[in-house]
Amino acid sequence: MLSANDPSLHSWIQIAPTSDFQIQNLPFGIFQAPDRDPRVGVAIGDYVLDVYVLTQHRLFDMLDVEDPTVFHRPSLNDFMALGRPIWRQVRGRISELLRNDNPEIRDNRELMAECLLKQKDVEMLLPVQIPNYTDFYSSIEHATNVGSMFRDPANALLPNWKHLPVGYHGRASSIVPSGVPIRRPKGQTKPANAELPIFGPTQQLDFELEMAFITGQPTQLGSSLTPEEAEEYIFGMVLFNDWSARDIQAWEYVPLGPFLAKNFGSSMSPWVVTLDALEPFRVPGPVQDPKVLPYLEYSGNKNLDINLQVTLQAPDTEEAVICQSNYKHLYWNMNQQLAHHTVNGCNLEVGDVYASGTISGPTPDSYGSMLELTWRGTNPLQLPNGTERKFLHDGDIITMRGYAERNGVRVGFGEVRTEILPAI
């Protein structure tokens, strides 16, 4: 039998070659529609497949899913909690049902109308209920750029950076899906020439191009994972925008790190692409020198070749590409991130979100934040119609997109698109 990733697979659904949602992808999300409450869907071409409807028509009876109502929930958490063997069974069965030689849905007009909805007719919700959110800082290019700007270009990386995947605990309550606007935060800042801090809307609102992985299995408090074991706990990945207020950050971050400059909002894409679907896109990571401690050692290809793009659409201008990067640039991979996160016994929960840190590449057009693209505002971006930007303005729309491609197969993430609203 062909694997769900086989490049030769085709669906009876017409799918444009440029679509992110080929039959080899099958990402999971949560949607609602005028005639149905929130539930699990799978993206295929321009459609959403209603997974709960499939179970009602007994098309999952041969699987080891004891309670089909896990697909009739407002988050993926209960499905993810069933574990990787079940994730694989479900994705494999959906792949089979959508193949051009399978008549089960293809030749049943009534069922097809019930289980396939146009994506434009549904609303995508946050895919998971998020107990915990951690943000890493794993791009050496980003850490070097930020260290050069805020500290010392000669010693941009702090002494710990190449020995451990630096991270901090973020705020889960303010993570929102694509399409939900972000309001400009207010806070305390201290202008360079001022003696005392001032209060008001941030003047340096920024995005951070990141990806995040979601854990689908818990660990016991007190237990640790090796980089090899970590993989079995990861359900899939999304695009992630870690909104940042640079002026608030610069004043507040010493000595405990990011706080109100970050926790006012983060945005994520609604479709979770499974780690299984990303398997064909594995690539080697960068050489890690100095050698890492044994608990962080790994083998095999743990980085992923995922093309990433950020666009900015200012009011009354066209959408302009301002950054093209790739997830493969990351110095620390997600196996190492999870091994490090659990090495002290900290437990994982189902639905946790672990963001990568800003994914900057080696060239200036691959920098993943306004901070770096404009070098802290000293080199403004030129947009269409003569518009300039140092940081983001009210009404600006930031869109992030990502896809992997190999052997003619494209596995994409869709987008995370967010408009900035003025401060209250």
Ligand code: CA
């Ligand atoms: Ca970040």
